[in-house]
Amino acid sequence: MAASSPLLTSEHSKKTKPNRRKRTRKGGEAEKLDSLKWNHSFSAEDNDPFAFLVGSNELDGGFLSLEEIDEASYNLQIPKPEKGKPGKKLNSKKRKRSSANEEDSGDGDGDGDEDGSGVQKQEEKNLKNETGKKKKKKKKGKKIKTVEESVAVSNGPDDAEEELVNEAEISTEFDAWNELRLHPLLMKSIYRLQFKEPTPIQKACIPAAAHQGKDVVGAAETGSGKTLAFGLPIMQRLLEEREKAAKMLEDKGEEAEKYAPKGHLRALIITPTRELALQVTDHLKGVAKGINVRVVPIVGGMSTEKQERLLKARPEVVVGTPGRLWELMSGGEKHLVELHTLSFFVLDEADRMIENGHFRELQSIIDMLPMTNGSNKGQSEQTQNCVTVSSLQRKKRQTLVFSATIALSADFRKKLKHGSLKSKQLVNGLNSIETLSERAGMRANVAIVDLTNMCVLANKLEESFIECKEEDKDAYLYYILSVHGQGRTIVFCTSIAALRHISSLLKILGIDVWTLHAQMQQRARLKAIDRFRANEHGILVATDVAARGLDIPGVRTVVHYQLPHSAEVELVYVHRSGRTARASADGCSIAIISPNDTSKFVTLCKSFSKESFQRFPLENSYMPEVMKRMSLARQIDKIMRKDSQEKAKKTWFERNAEAVELVVDNYDSEEEVVKNRKQKKATSMQLKKLQQELNAMLSRPLQPKTFSRHYLAGAGVSPLLQRQLEEIAKEKLPDSKSAIENKRRKLVVIGQDCVEPLQALRNAGHEVHMDGKEMAEKRRNLDSLRRKRKEEKKCLRDQRRKQRKKMKGTE
Numbered sequence: 151m152a153a154s155s156p157l158l159t160s161e162h163s164k165k166t167k168p169n170r171r172k173r174t175r176k177g178g179e180a181e182k183l184d185s186l187k188w189n190h191s192f193s194a195e196d197n198d199p200f201a202f203l204v205g206s207n208e209l210d211g212g213f214l215s216l217e218e219i220d221e222a223s224y225n226l227q228i229p230k231p232e233k234g235k236p237g238k239k240l241n242s243k244k245r246k247r248s249s250a251n252e253e254d255s256g257d258g259d260g261d262g263d264e265d266g267s268g269v270q271k272q273e274e275k276n277l278k279n280e281t282g283k284k285k286k287k288k289k290k291g292k293k294i295k296t297v298e299e300s301v302a303v304s305n306g307p308d309d310a311e312e313e314l315v316n317e318a319e320i321s322t323e324f325d326a327w328n329e330l331r332l333h334p335l336l337m338k339s340i341y342r343l344q345f346k347e348p349t350p351i352q353k354a355c356i357p358a359a360a361h362q363g364k365d366v367v368g369a370a371e372t373g374s375g376k377t378l379a380f381g382l383p384i385m386q387r388l389l390e391e392r393e394k395a396a397k398m399l400e401d402k403g404e405e406a407e408k409y410a411p412k413g414h415l416r417a418l419i420i421t422p423t424r425e426l427a428l429q430v431t432d433h434l435k436g437v438a439k440g441i442n443v444r445v446v447p448i449v450g451g452m453s454t455e456k457q458e459r460l461l462k463a464r465p466e467v468v469v470g471t472p473g474r475l476w477e478l479m480s481g482g483e484k485h486l487v488e489l490h491t492l493s494f495f496v497l498d499e500a501d502r503m504i505e506n507g508h509f510r511e512l513q514s515i516i517d518m519l520p521m522t523n524g525s526n527k528g529q530s531e532q533t534q535n536c537v538t539v540s541s542l543q544r545k546k547r548q549t550l551v552f553s554a555t556i557a558l559s560a561d562f563r564k565k566l567k568h569g570s571l572k573s574k575q576l577v578n579g580l581n582s583i584e585t586l587s588e589r590a591g592m593r594a595n596v597a598i599v600d601l602t603n604m605c606v607l608a609n610k611l612e613e614s615f616i617e618c619k620e621e622d623k624d625a626y627l628y629y630i631l632s633v634h635g636q637g638r639t640i641v642f643c644t645s646i647a648a649l650r651h652i653s654s655l656l657k658i659l660g661i662d663v664w665t666l667h668a669q670m671q672q673r674a675r676l677k678a679i680d681r682f683r684a685n686e687h688g689i690l691v692a693t694d695v696a697a698r699g700l701d702i703p704g705v706r707t708v709v710h711y712q713l714p715h716s717a718e719v720e721l722v723y724v725h726r727s728g729r730t731a732r733a734s735a736d737g738c739s740i741a742i743i744s745p746n747d748t749s750k751f752v753t754l755c756k757s758f759s760k761e762s763f764q765r766f767p768l769e770n771s772y773m774p775e776v777m778k779r780m781s782l783a784r785q786i787d788k789i790m791r792k793d794s795q796e797k798a799k800k801t802w803f804e805r806n807a808e809a810v811e812l813v814v815d816n817y818d819s820e821e822e823v824v825k826n827r828k829q830k831k832a833t834s835m836q837l838k839k840l841q842q843e844l845n846a847m848l849s850r851p852l853q854p855k856t857f858s859r860h861y862l863a864g865a866g867v868s869p870l871l872q873r874q875l876e877e878i879a880k881e882k883l884p885d886s887k888s889a890i891e892n893k894r895r896k897l898v899v900i901g902q903d904c905v906e907p908l909q910a911l912r913n914a915g916h917e918v919h920m921d922g923k924e925m926a927e928k929r930r931n932l933d934s935l936r937r938k939r940k941e942e943k944k945c946l947r948d949q950r951r952k953q954r955k956k957m958k959g960t961e
């Protein structure tokens with residue numbers, strides 16, 4: 151579902167060049183974290199048998215980065231391991247440890263380069279940790295100073311002072327997490343991510359999944375932190391099991407390393423889209439940093455060989471899309487088919503998985519899962535790999551099902567509560583969340599955490615709409631983006647054709663947009679997201695492939711250029727709108743509604759508890775200029791489209807002949823050739839003229855034609871000018887006694903460079919709402935008007951027919 155950090159970062163390149171300053175910072179932060187309250191009962195160094203794994207190298211344990219999957223496309227190089235160069239200073243005990251790791255992290259068949267590198271770096275890290283510990287002991291008396299210094303280093307000299315945090319403050323700031331009893335290493339990650347308190351869904355799910363070992367069906371609004379609601383229990387259980395196993399084996403007097411988990415697949419997380427899988431991976435890696443849990447994405451559109459290589463490192467957690475996962479599983483990929491040690495099966499955006507029945511592969515994957523009722527006990531015990539810590543510690547597999555929009559039937563809830571579900575029921579197809587969960591082996595007494603009863607949309611989301619004619623949608627979209635183009639914006643289209651149409655127009659109008667749809671190559675899809683993420687005021691025009699889960703901080707506005715298809719209008723609308731106002735931030739959604747959309751919009755109005763949407767405040771004086779520009783852009787687009795269509799029409803032979811300068815016989819008459827040439831020339835002249843005209847318009851800021859009574863608009867209005875204009879306006883407006891009237895008369899100044907849509911909505915002194923009834927009324931009127939026109943036309947046609955007949959008769 152989510153990740154706060156970019157999908158693709160330059161992290162990889164940093165990794166290849168270790169940087170001293172960064173290391174110093176890490177050391178300082180570690181000290182600060184060790185001193186926190188939650189660490190009193192635990193010292194990673196003293197008690198954790200896996201402490202030697204903490205802070206492992208970049209290519210091992212949770213650090214296999216996304217870039218490595220497709221590093222070639224980003225000109226990145228995976229650092230190759232220096233084989234045969236073990237750390238010189240390793241003592242015999244450490245060597246033993248590292249050889250155990252080597253066994254864990256791959257089969258060493260030469261293909262698993264990453265594994266080798268991981269072991270090598272692991273050894274070096276162990277040594278560093280060891281020396282680090284000694285140094286720390288020496289520095290004991292200076293602890294607080296070191297904390298402050300480290301924070302200063304980590305944030306740069308400029309804001310160092312502001313960032314100085316004292317110990318007591320830190321520990322109380324994160325107190326809200328205490329009741330969840332998470333492992334201290336996880337708390338360190340949470341501190342690093344600066345998540346001050348758990349979100350409600352995390353608060354509700356973590357105890358059930360992490361401590362009670364329950365299956366969970368979790369539903370909560372978009373952007374509410376569901377990824378960690380299932381991610382933290384996974385990490386918690388893995389850490390707990392490791393510790394218990396090590397302790398148990400120590401008691402028996404055996405070496406913990408010998409029994410350390412052999413890198414089995416422990417958690418399989420399935421998401422409906424590739425981007426989401428990569429994002430969830432990234433998010434979990436953020437938490438897994440420092441705890442040596444490897445998280446790997448397995449998604450379509452990327453090299454299968456590379457993914458197989460990643461799996462050779464035997465990651466504990468795999469996040470994938472059903473298609474590629476099944477491709478590898480059905481091909482017998484060892485790590486993915488040995489599922490006897492699987493402790494977590496997670497379905498993220500579960501309701502999406504069952505849509506349109508296009509997740510046949512999911513069904514096959516689910517059928518591969520061992521039964522949870524113990525019927526496969528014998529089989530798993532025979533497996534040699536099971537005779538490890540994991541078999542000793544193994545609990546039953548937990549199934550976690552999450553989404554913002556899970557609609558559970560009352561009957562299903564009852565069945566879940568009373569435990570009357572049968573695993574692997576013979577149901578044809580996975581056509582409901584119920585059958586999906588049953589089939590996945592969801593056990594009795596599942597914890598249902600449904601926080602969507604109150605409101606399925608984010609609390610701080612402001613919803614609005616613009617009503618216009620179908621043919622004016624482009625112009626209103628351009629208006630929003632040019633007058634209020636502040637912050638990141640995602641424009642949603644239902645069809646790829648519409649996406650192409652508007653992105654082409656916007657580009658002609660000089661607005662940079664990135665596009666994202668399912669027909670794009672995966673590499674291009676990721677690049678689009680990456681660039682959108684990198685641009686503070688970026689615009690992404692996307693189909694619903696981006697509707698679910700995409701977590702890009704700073705998305706301020708979501709525009710519904712087309713509403714989703716009728717059958718799923720509410721569901722998709724919720725997910726689309728959920729790309730903004732995430733994690734307690736605010737944001738706004740704008741639906742552009744034409745008469746064709748009215749019935750869908752009425753459905754939306756009826757469905758959500760908010761009875762009405764706010765009408766987006768438009769400054770109509772901008773519209774003449776907007777329309778002019780749009781008209782020019784359309785003409786240019788039409789010419790360019792025609793041209794490219796003509797080019798595409800050329801036969802393969804013609805194109806290739808042209809490339810090698812071969813003269814092709816032309817059967818057109820000379821006259822036709824001349825005419826074509828003339829036409830081409832005229833078209834190109836026309837195109838040039840249109841472009842010049844448009845460029846001249848675009849070279850000056852969009853100007854309103856007149857000043858409105860309610861809005862003053864202009865380019866780049868400064869706060870000072872805004873105040874002055876407001877003063878003038880106040881003088882002009884007569885005093886009014888009623889507060890409502892005053893509010894209505896409030897003058898809003900729209901500056902082209904300074905008002906983002908949410909602000910414009912809030913500034914709009916008067917809220918004009920259109921509720922369902924009003925819309926329905928309008929639709930009825932429109933329908934009757936259409937009917938009338940149709941009848942009139944029919945009458946006219948009949949009349950003409952009669953007349954013609956008459957005429958014929960008289961002839």
Ligand SMILES: Nc1ncnc2c1ncn2[C@@H]1O[C@H](COP(=O)(O)OP(=O)(O)OP(=O)(O)O)[C@@H](O)[C@H]1O
Binds near residue numbers: 349352376554699729
């Ligand atoms: N406890 C927390 N405190 C603050 N921020 C958090 C916390 N937990 C998660 N986040 C952040 O909140 C954002 C949204 O989280 P996430 O993507 O998991 O939401 P979601 O509920 O899965 O959304 P969606 O339903 O759209 O997929 C992420 O950027 C994540 O880093």
